[in-house]
Amino acid sequence: MIELIIIALSLFLLFIITLWKRRSPANLREISAFTRLYRTLGLSMEDGTRLHISLGRGSLLDAHGGSALAGLAMLRHIAERTSVSDQPSVASAGDPALGLLAQDTLQAGYQAAGVEELYVPTAGRVTGLSPFGFAAGAMHIAQNENVSANIMVGHFGSEAALLAEASDRESVIMIGASDDLIGQAVLFANTQDALIGEELFAAGAYLGAGVSHIASLTVQDILRWLVILTLLGGAVAKFFGQI
Amino acid sequence: MRVFTAVIAIAAGILILGGYFLQNIFPALADVQTLLLNWAIIMAGAATLVGIFNLISVHTDKVRRREQGSIYSALLVICLVAALLFGMILRPDHSAMKVVMSGIIIPVEAALMGILTISLLYAAIRLLRRRADVMSFIFLITAVLIIFSSVTLPFANIPGLNTFGRWMTQILALGGARGILIGVALGTLTTGLRVLFGADRPYGGN
Numbered sequence: 001m002i003e004l005i006i007i008a009l010s011l012f013l014l015f016i017i018t019l020w021k022r023r024s025p026a027n028l029r030e031i032s033a034f035t036r037l038y039r040t041l042g043l044s045m046e047d048g049t050r051l052h053i054s055l056g057r058g059s060l061l062d063a064h065g066g067s068a069l070a071g072l073a074m075l076r077h078i079a080e081r082t083s084v085s086d087q088p089s090v091a092s093a094g095d096p097a098l099g100l101l102a103q104d105t106l107q108a109g110y111q112a113a114g115v116e117e118l119y120v121p122t123a124g125r126v127t128g129l130s131p132f133g134f135a136a137g138a139m140h141i142a143q144n145e146n147v148s149a150n151i152m153v154g155h156f157g158s159e160a161a162l163l164a165e166a167s168d169r170e171s172v173i174m175i176g177a178s179d180d181l182i183g184q185a186v187l188f189a190n191t192q193d194a195l196i197g198e199e200l201f202a203a204g205a206y207l208g209a210g211v212s213h214i215a216s217l218t219v220q221d222i223l224r225w226l227v228i229l230t231l232l233g234g235a236v237a238k239f240f241g242q243i
Numbered sequence: 244m245r246v247f248t249a250v251i252a253i254a255a256g257i258l259i260l261g262g263y264f265l266q267n268i269f270p271a272l273a274d275v276q277t278l279l280l281n282w283a284i285i286m287a288g289a290a291t292l293v294g295i296f297n298l299i300s301v302h303t304d305k306v307r308r309r310e311q312g313s314i315y316s317a318l319l320v321i322c323l324v325a326a327l328l329f330g331m332i333l334r335p336d337h338s339a340m341k342v343v344m345s346g347i348i349i350p351v352e353a354a355l356m357g358i359l360t361i362s363l364l365y366a367a368i369r370l371l372r373r374r375a376d377v378m379s380f381i382f383l384i385t386a387v388l389i390i391f392s393s394v395t396l397p398f399a400n401i402p403g404l405n406t407f408g409r410w411m412t413q414i415l416a417l418g419g420a421r422g423i424l425i426g427v428a429l430g431t432l433t434t435g436l437r438v439l440f441g442a443d444r445p446y447g448g449n
């Protein structure tokens with residue numbers, strides 16, 4: 001029952017804060033990785049290179065679905081921005097269902113930009129079904145397809161190091177975020193601006209994907225404070241022998 | 244069409260969520276939830292086939308256009324089609340298929356794991372060149388201390404290092420990991436709710 005209350009509370013907060021944020025502008029703290037990403041979007045259009053967005057190998061049927069959906073939200077925005085480029089963005093996924101959604105999301109971005117006829121289905125790819133198979137396929141894109149930036153947002157484990165290594169060898173900018181602790185440690189050591197923890201879910205808000213993305217950041221902050229207060233309350237109650 | 248897909252997706256999401264929490268009040272929801280999840284599993288299986296055809300289509304296209312690195316694409320398509328055909332004819336438990344698995348696929352993945360070890364070591368060495376800040380120093384010092392506290396040193400054990408390593412992994416690292424995972428869980432929750440109620444629709448176009 002507690003779970004249902006948390007979900008209902010989150011939904012209520014999300015709804016109220018979305019309405020509120022429509023009236024007042026968002027004030028987001030600066031995250032250097034997103035600043036770099038924003039700059040990279042413009043630069044890739046100008047210098048005729050493409051972006052490679054890797055969505056990881058998180059399945060939509062398990063707990064990693066959240067990070068995959070966050071990656072798709074970002075892909076939608078990037079696809080819209082880069083659809084008219086000479087070298088349109090490429091998306092890779094390590095899960096077949098995620099690969100299909102990546103194609104659908106790319107197409108939606110092209111539709112929104114009014115250039116649906118430029119959409120090529122092979123821009124959304126499944127590069128492999130095992131962690132290393134996926135990484136090997138994604139490395140191939142980074143090395144051979146005139147890529148200027150690798151953007152990794154989703155579920156990645158230690159195999160992220162292989163993709164990072166390939167990016168580094170080709171002097172390609174790398175921005176990475178994972179919901180996996182090992183993946184985060186690997187990306188922290190391998191990228192210039194690492195995204196840690198829930199920063200992965202902030203990509204949509206920072207790229208201007210909509211008010212609901214900004215509202216969900218505020219909801220996360222409120223829920224985080226509730227968790228902190230609950231933990232502190234539990235510790236104090238235990239100290240006084242109430243639990 | 245967009246509205247139609249959104250209605251189906253939202254209804255399916257709400258029914259599955261209801262099946263988790265309200266099955267004691269509405270027992271029929273549990274059956275609906277099982278049915279929808281079974282459909283999802285079947286569709287995920289079908290998506291695997293579509294994914295394989297996507298992989299073949301991307302790489303045959305590269306071979307046809309003679310793009311850079313197309314020799315690897317040709318090799319991939321040949322091996323993929325051969326493994327698929329022989330797997331279907333001989334069945335996966337045939338000794339020849341087991342040889343392919345244990346003689347090629349597992350060693351190749353193990354080799355990639357070996358390369359990964361070197362890549363990580365190299366990344367750690369380059370970390371300070373890439374980003375010389377306090378967090379990078381803490382990251383490297385922690386990694387070195389944890390490594391030295393977990394291995395048997397050839398000369399002698401440094402007094403207190405094992406205890407310090409255990410304290411570091413079981414108190415500091417565990418606490419930090421839990422904090423990060425709570426943040427990820429909250430992000431997953433709000434992202435899931437956005438998709439569940441149609442604010443984000445990564446399906447059916449816009």
